[in-house]
Amino acid sequence: MELKGLLKTQAYINGKWVGAASGKTFDVTNPATGEIIAAIPDMDRSDVQKAIDAADAAWPAYRDMTGKERAGIMRNWFNLMMENKDELAYLMTIESGKVMTESLGEVTYGASFIEWFAEEAKRAYGDVIPQHTRDRRLVVIKQSVGVAAAITPWNFPLAMITRKVGPALAAGSPVIVKPPSETPLTGLAISYLAENAGFPPGVYNTVTSTNSSEVGKEFCENKKVRKLSFTGSTPVGKILMSQSAPTLKKLSLELGGNAPFIVFDDADIDAAVKGALISKYRHNGQTCVCVNRILVQDKVYDEFVDKFTQAVQGLKSGNVLDKDVQVGPLINEKGLNKVKEFIKDAVDKGAIITTGGKGTGGLFFQPTVLANATQEMIIAREEVFGPVAPIFRFHTEEEAIQMANDTEYGLASYFYSKDVNRCWRVAEALEYGMVGINEGIISTEVAPFGGMKESGFGREGSKYGMDYFMEIKYLCYGGVKS
Numbered sequence: 351m352e353l354k355g356l357l358k359t360q361a362y363i364n365g366k367w368v369g370a371a372s373g374k375t376f377d378v379t380n381p382a383t384g385e386i387i388a389a390i391p392d393m394d395r396s397d398v399q400k401a402i403d404a405a406d407a408a409w410p411a412y413r414d415m416t417g418k419e420r421a422g423i424m425r426n427w428f429n430l431m432m433e434n435k436d437e438l439a440y441l442m443t444i445e446s447g448k449v450m451t452e453s454l455g456e457v458t459y460g461a462s463f464i465e466w467f468a469e470e471a472k473r474a475y476g477d478v479i480p481q482h483t484r485d486r487r488l489v490v491i492k493q494s495v496g497v498a499a500a501i502t503p504w505n506f507p508l509a510m511i512t513r514k515v516g517p518a519l520a521a522g523s524p525v526i527v528k529p530p531s532e533t534p535l536t537g538l539a540i541s542y543l544a545e546n547a548g549f550p551p552g553v554y555n556t557v558t559s560t561n562s563s564e565v566g567k568e569f570c571e572n573k574k575v576r577k578l579s580f581t582g583s584t585p586v587g588k589i590l591m592s593q594s595a596p597t598l599k600k601l602s603l604e605l606g607g608n609a610p611f612i613v614f615d616d617a618d619i620d621a622a623v624k625g626a627l628i629s630k631y632r633h634n635g636q637t638c639v640c641v642n643r644i645l646v647q648d649k650v651y652d653e654f655v656d657k658f659t660q661a662v663q664g665l666k667s668g669n670v671l672d673k674d675v676q677v678g679p680l681i682n683e684k685g686l687n688k689v690k691e692f693i694k695d696a697v698d699k700g701a702i703i704t705t706g707g708k709g710t711g712g713l714f715f716q717p718t719v720l721a722n723a724t725q726e727m728i729i730a731r732e733e734v735f736g737p738v739a740p741i742f743r744f745h746t747e748e749e750a751i752q753m754a755n756d757t758e759y760g761l762a763s764y765f766y767s768k769d770v771n772r773c774w775r776v777a778e779a780l781e782y783g784m785v786g787i788n789e790g791i792i793s794t795e796v797a798p799f800g801g802m803k804e805s806g807f808g809r810e811g812s813k814y815g816m817d818y819f820m821e822i823k824y825l826c827y828g829g830v831k832s
């Protein structure tokens with residue numbers, strides 16, 4: 351495909367395309383074929399410092415622009431993403447293995463955060479508080495938090511960047527993005543579009559590196575960075591939080607999940623099968639909101655297992671660039687080994703494979719269903735991040751809630767029931783930041799995305815998203831004579 355200048359092999363700092371000061375590079379490979387796509391700069395802390403300095407220098411002028419002016423540039427950027435949708439999706443597919451239809455969906459989804467926050471830029475309203483003494487007037491304004499850094503994962507090479515930089519840029523904060531080393535090319539491509547959209551030099555920066563722990567330390571320790579937003583694993587989130595303590599860096603952490611999907615015996619079983627299928631096998635099970643555990647009530651257990659197994663057998667594997675293919679490869683060897691290890695552990699402990707269970711060459715693995723799953727299995731506790739659906743059995747509503755909440759995670763959860771009273775009860779009892787009720791896909795730019803417990807904190811998207819990139823300032827006018 352003709353990529354119209356979108357395949358960038360340099361990083362983007364202070365409005366310039368640059369290599370690493372050390373001259374080092376690293377290769378980006380296609381997980382579906384193993385082919386090398388490009389070599390890009392392998393930066394170290396000195397390069398990251400340059401990006402931070404540039405962002406800090408750009409901050410005063412950028413924050414002084416009106417919301418409407420910032421919105422104009424963001425709107426240009428959104429339009430450019432949509433005009434280059436096919437090219438961005440192609441790049442995403444070849445570097446991440448995400449099937450083409452899903453990549454096209456992610457470009458639209460990712461761009462929607464820029465459209466949404468461009469509109470929000472004009473509405474960063476403050477407040478007037480009724481005075482508590484006659485000679486005072488109390489006003490609250492919201493101001494940009496300052497330079498913001500973003501560390502993003504490979505499973506959403508575009509949307510996890512835009513969901514962070516959208517609110518930051520709208521609020522008046524320059525950004526430095528560190529995309530994942532597996533999938534940096536989509537992030538570089540949108541940096542090129544950001545340049546063309548008209549962001550002033552230093553407002554939008556992208557650094558690439560395989561030395562993520564050093565980049566993370568610089569973001570946490572550098573006092574010019576006022577905010578760090580991270581999506582990725584819980585262990586790395588904890589490292590970033592402890593590294594941020596000395597500078598009291600403001601943090602948003604969107605971490606791992608262990609999503610339950612509960613099917614009650616009063617549910618529409620066909621709808622539940624459809625919801626579980628799309629939620630489990632989205633990006634081959636590699637999202638933090640993918641179903642990790644399916645909990646099914648006794649009476650409908652066998653029916654659900656049969657119908658779900660049949661539906662999974664209908665998923666189409668093949669060339670990820672074909673628009674009707676639904677199953678791609680795992681991102682890397684580590685991901686593939688995790689899948690194999692979790693299946694072996696489950697089978698050793700009594701699970702039955704009703705479909706799948708085998709690798710099909712390279713990083714590809716069959717979509718797999720495990721019946722008779724139990725709490726003793728690793729998959730009950732840890733995120734598999736792959737195409738494996740364990741199905742657990744429960745007897746009562748209380749037991750389902752107890753099983754669902756029996757995890758340190760609290761990101762997404764789902765349940766199916768036709769009983770309205772039960773829907774309210776269960777939704778309120780689930781200790782999760784997001785609950786899908788008779789829905790398997792819940793992500794949208796208009797709703798708050800984020801978790802509880804060890805799934806992190808902060809909310810992205812929606813009317814709440816910008817608050818995490820703004821300071822609330824209270825102004826007290828005294829001596830007002832009436």
Ligand SMILES: NC(=O)C1=CN([C@@H]2O[C@H](COP(=O)(O)OP(=O)(O)OC[C@H]3O[C@@H](n4cnc5c(N)ncnc54)[C@H](OP(=O)(O)O)[C@@H]3O)[C@@H](O)[C@H]2O)C=CC1
Binds near residue numbers: 504529583606
């Ligand atoms: N919440 C979510 O959406 C995600 C959850 N995960 C979970 O994490 C597991 C492992 O996936 P993995 O990709 O290794 O996730 P990581 O948390 O290791 O990686 C996510 C991002 O953090 C960066 N990173 C890694 N270590 C550090 C560090 N010490 N300091 C700063 N940044 C760092 C990575 O950079 P680099 O790529 O250069 O290493 C990447 O940009 C998955 O199996 C899944 O369970 C993974 C991805 C997303």
Ligand SMILES: O=C(O)CCCC(=O)O
Binds near residue numbers: 799
């Ligand atoms: O898996 C993730 O990293 C979170 C993104 C998922 C979504 O936005 O639906």
